Amino acid sequence: MTENPSPPSALTIAGSDSGGAAGLQADLRTFLTCGVHGLVAVTAVTVQNTLGVHDRSDLPPHIVAGQIEAVAADMGVGAAKTGMLASAEIIHAVAAACDKAGIGRDGAIPFVVDPVAAAMTGQSLFDDNGLAALRDELLPRATVLTPNLDEVRLLTGMTVTDREGMHTAAVVLHQLGPKYVLVKSGHLQSDPECVDLLFDGSTFVELPGPRWQTPHTHGAGDTMASALTAGLAKGMPVVEAARYGKWFVSQAVEHSYPMGAKVGPVSAFWRLAPEER
DSSP: OOOOOOOOEEEEEEEEOTTSSSHHHHHHHHHHHTTOEEEEEEEEEEEEETTEEEEEEEOOHHHHHHHHHHHHHHTOOSEEEEOOOOSHHHHHHHHHHHHHHTBSTTSSBOEEEOOOOBOTTSOBSSOHHHHHHIIIIIGGGOSEEOOOHHHHHHHHSOOOOSHHHHHHHHHHHHTTSOSEEEEOOTTOTTSSBOOEEEEOSSOEEEEOOBOOOOSOOBTHHHHHHHHHHHHHHTTOOHHHHHHHHHHHHHHHHHTOOOOSSSOOBOOSGGGSOGGGO
16 A cells, blocks of 8 residues: 655644634644644643633643654644743743744744734733743744734734724834734724735735624634645745635635634634535
8 A cells, every 4th residue: 555645734832722713723623624734732721612711721831842842853844833822931932942943934944923912802811921922032933923903902002993003013013023924904893894914024915805794703813824824834935825824714704603602613614525514
C-alpha cells in the first residue's frame, strides 16, 4: 500500500471552549474543513457556554511552551496562530517557544496573532501586564495581526466608529510591529456591509462581505483567523490568505445556528456534503 501524502499542518495556541463554538475547537474545525492538519498547544481551559465565560484554569507556561516545541520538532508546522493566551507569563513562554521553532515574522513559519483580549461581552481577558506583553512581545513577531474593534480599543485606546477610524487604527497598530494588520469590522453595526481592512504599512486592501442579520456569531473571529492561517499553511500569499479567510467566515456566519440561551456558533457544516450534515 502506497502511503498517502501528508497534508499541510497548522498550529493553534489557544484556550479550550467548553461550548465548542470558539477557541481551539473552532480553530481545529476550521483547519479540518480547509484541508489542513491541526496541531494544538492548549493555554487554558474555560468554563463557558452561550451566556459567557464563568471560570477558567490556565495551564503552566512551561507546559504551553512544551506543546509548541514538541509538535514543531517532530511533525512540522506550516503556519501558526494564537488565540486566548491568558497571562503575561504564558505570552513570555509562547514567544520564546515560537522563536525556537522559527515561528514568527523573522522566522520561516507564518504567525497569525489573533489578540483574543476581549470576550463576547467586550470585557478584557487580560490585566495590564498581559496587554503589555501582548503588545511588546507578540505584535512585533506577527505576520498578520487580526483584531476586532473591541481588541483595537484595548490595544490602542481608540474607539472605532466608522471605516475612516479603521484606517487610522490599522496605521497605529502597524507601528507596533506586525507585518500586516487585518482590522475586522464585524462589530461595526452602523455599516450595512462588513468590510474588513488589511494594511501592510503602505497599501490598504478592503475585504468586503455581507453583513448577515443574525445574533449567532460566536467563534467568528477565531474562524476567520484560523482559515487565514490554513491558507498560509497551504502556501498562499498573505493577501490571498486574508481573502480566503474572509470568504470562509462569511459562509460560516451565513450558516450559523441557534444553540443554548444566547449567542449561537458560526458553522463549518456548510463545507460538508448535505448527507454528512
